[in-house]
Amino acid sequence: xxxxxxxxxxxxxxxxxxxxxxxxxxxxxxxxxxxxxxxxxxxxxxxxxxxxxxxxxxxxxxxxxxxxxxxxxxxxxxxxxxxxxxxxxxxxxxxxxxxxxxxxxxxxxxxxxxxxxxxxxxxxxxxxxxxxxxxxxxxxxxxxxxxxxxxxxxxxxxxxxxxxxxxxxxxxxxxxxxxxxxxxxxxxxxxxxxxxxxxxxxxxxxxxxxxxxxxxxxxxxxxxxxxxxxxxxxxxxxxxxxxxxxxxxxxxxxxxxxxxxxxxxxxxxxxxxxxxxxxxxxxxxxxxxxxxxxxxxxxxxxxxxxxxxxxxxxx
Amino acid sequence: xxxxxxxxxxxxxxxxxxxxxxxxxxxxxxxxxxxxxxxxxxxxxxxxxxxxx
Ligand code: SF4
Ligand code: SF4
Ligand code: SF4
Numbered sequence: 001x002x003x004x005x006x007x008x009x010x011x012x013x014x015x016x017x018x019x020x021x022x023x024x025x026x027x028x029x030x031x032x033x034x035x036x037x038x039x040x041x042x043x044x045x046x047x048x049x050x051x052x053x054x055x056x057x058x059x060x061x062x063x064x065x066x067x068x069x070x071x072x073x074x075x076x077x078x079x080x081x082x083x084x085x086x087x088x089x090x091x092x093x094x095x096x097x098x099x100x101x102x103x104x105x106x107x108x109x110x111x112x113x114x115x116x117x118x119x120x121x122x123x124x125x126x127x128x129x130x131x132x133x134x135x136x137x138x139x140x141x142x143x144x145x146x147x148x149x150x151x152x153x154x155x156x157x158x159x160x161x162x163x164x165x166x167x168x169x170x171x172x173x174x175x176x177x178x179x180x181x182x183x184x185x186x187x188x189x190x191x192x193x194x195x196x197x198x199x200x201x202x203x204x205x206x207x208x209x210x211x212x213x214x215x216x217x218x219x220x221x222x223x224x225x226x227x228x229x230x231x232x233x234x235x236x237x238x239x240x241x242x243x244x245x246x247x248x249x250x251x252x253x254x255x256x257x258x259x260x261x262x263x264x265x266x267x268x269x270x271x272x273x274x275x276x277x278x279x280x281x282x283x284x285x286x287x288x289x290x291x292x293x294x295x296x297x298x299x300x301x302x303x304x305x306x307x308x309x310x311x312x313x314x315x
Numbered sequence: 316x317x318x319x320x321x322x323x324x325x326x327x328x329x330x331x332x333x334x335x336x337x338x339x340x341x342x343x344x345x346x347x348x349x350x351x352x353x354x355x356x357x358x359x360x361x362x363x364x365x366x367x368x
Contacts, residue, residue, distance in 0.1 A: 186322060195324025195362055240365040243323070251319055279322045313317055314332045315346060 002126070004052040004102065007167040008074060011100050013044035015072045021098050024072035025060050026050040033124040034110055034133075038063065050074070052167075053126055054144060057107035059262040061085075061216035064092045071097055076104040078151070078260035080160035081293025082216045085256055088296060091219060101163030103171040106144070106152035107261070111270045113147055116140060151261035151274060154179045161294055183282045186275065197275075198243065204269040205242050211273050214266035217253050224248060250276035255284045255302040258293045325362055328353040 012024040028039030028049050036055045040063075041047040052074075060073055061082035071092075075083055080101060086092050113133060114121065123134035129144050156179060159170040178184075186197060209225070212218045224232045225245050233248070234241035250273075257277045264274055284290045287310055288301035301309075321327045331353070333346045 191321075191324050191326045193324075194322065198323045234365065238365055240363055243363060247319065247323060251316060254319075276319070276323070279319055283318050314334050315349075 002052065004167050005050065008050050008052055008100060008102075009048055011165050011167065012041060012047035012050055012072060012074075015098055016041065016047055017044045020070070021072040022069040024050075024074075024100075025063050026074040026100075027052065027056045027058075027060075030055070033121050034113065052102065054106070054108045054131070055110070055124075057149065057261060057265045058214060059216050059260045062214065062262070064097075065216070065219045067092060067096070069096070072100060073097060074100050074102060075160050075163065076102050076107075076260075077155065077158040077160055078104075078258045080162050081157060081258040081291075082260060084162055084293040084296055085258065086216065088299070089256075094296070097164075099160065099163045099165075101160030101166045103160070103166060103168050104152075104155075104158045105171055106148040106155070106158070108144060108147045109149045110265075113142070116142070149261050149264070150182070150272070151259045151264075154182075155259070157291070157294070162296070180278070180282045182275075183278050186279070198246075199239065201272060201275055202239070202242050202246060205246075205271055206269060207237065207242060207245065208268065210266040210268060211263035211271075212249055214262040215253070216260075216262070217256050218249070224252075246273065246276055249273075250280060253277050254280040255288070255290060255300045256292050257281055326357050328357055329360060 008026060012026060015021045015024060022042070024041045024047055026039060026041065027036040029051050030036045034055055036051060036053065038058060038060055039049060041050065056076070059079050059082055060075065061079050064071065064073065064083070064086055073083070080099065083097065083099060087094050108131070116133070117135045117138065119135045119137050121133055121135055123132070125132045126144070131142050131144055131147070133140050133142060154176060156173060156176065158173055160166070186194060189197060212223065233244045257280060259274065259278070259281055261274065263277075264272060267273065284292065284301060290301045292300065317327070317330050317332065320330060331346070331350045335343050335346060
């Protein structure tokens with residue numbers, strides 16, 4: 001058992017035993033290798049089922065929306081920023097939460113690892129920074145660093161920004177030469193190339209909405225895609241409707257997205273939906289100097305007005 | 316919003332933002348003329364168009 005798992009179990013069971021929280025939200029072992037599942041513990045015994053590894057990529061903030069209980073929650077850097085978002089958007093209050101922060105060194109891109117094999121993965125074991133992956137046909141040892149998710153490669157806030165406990169000493173933050181290389185590559189295309197890039201990107205989308213459901217920001221009681229009166233967007237597989245869904249979903253995350261990558265993790269078709277939201281992350285940063293979820297003391301740029309806000313686009 | 320539309324391949328000149336008061340008739344004419352010119356220069360739009368049926 002790794003030290004993170006041990007510490008998480010210890011902190012979570014103590015919280016429950018001492019009655020400081022009603023429940024703790026964390027990750028439990030999944031049913032297949034290279035998977036974890038969000039899990040809830042209400043007793044110290046149940047907290048013994050928590051685990052931590054490089055597959056804990058979902059964002060548990062998603063389960064906090066409008067909850068009334070006192071909740072303990074496990075949070076990586078990106079998740080802690082989503083919790084800050086939730087607090088400033090009044091979806092939960094700070095005193096309801098006990099945040100167990102996890103200094104994070106990144107989660108892995110499961111599809112990239114699966115791509116190394118023809119057959120199904122039967123065993124997945126972390127050994128320090130290396131990972132041993134086995135299938136019936138072969139066995140490989142890979143370096144975690146080479147298989148990080150796109151958002152973890154460019155992450156600048158691996159340590160939780162808000163927490164009540166930490167499961168380990170803070171990790172060293174990454175020094176990045178240019179965190180927005182991927183966005184700039186798309187910006188450099190001409191209009192038709194951009195259009196085709198997104199057309200190809202979305203060609204496999206089956207509109208299952210897993211990306212939306214996994215995102216802690218998408219908590220509207222009725223999402224615009226589900227509305228039927230008025231019907232903002234068609235329900236079928238017409239490429240225009242698919243594009244409209246993705247464009248608007250992304251825009252609803254403007255100035256709020258913490259680039260946690262849960263949307264991409266949840267996608268069964270391996271669609272890089274962050275190609276939309278990353279542009280907004282970059283613009284928020286460049287136009288407003290804003291990174292979502294870093295502080296409880298400031299309102300996000302899109303729900304405030306300042307006389308010095310840029311307005312060159314208004315003619 | 317304009318930035319994200321442009322990012323996904325909608326030409327910048329297709330979308331214009333303007334603030335015109337009801338008393339600014341000449342500004343209105345001016346803006347409409349400029350918008351029409353810019354959009355005409357781009358030609359017909361084929362993106363984000365849904366064909367009926
Ligand atoms: S985005 Fe950062 S904090 Fe989140 S999982 Fe990746 S490395 Fe960790
Ligand atoms: S999860 Fe993937 S397939 Fe499902 S709606 Fe989102 S992008 Fe489309
Ligand atoms: S849009 Fe994706 S990356 Fe951004 S907060 Fe939501 S799930 Fe995380």
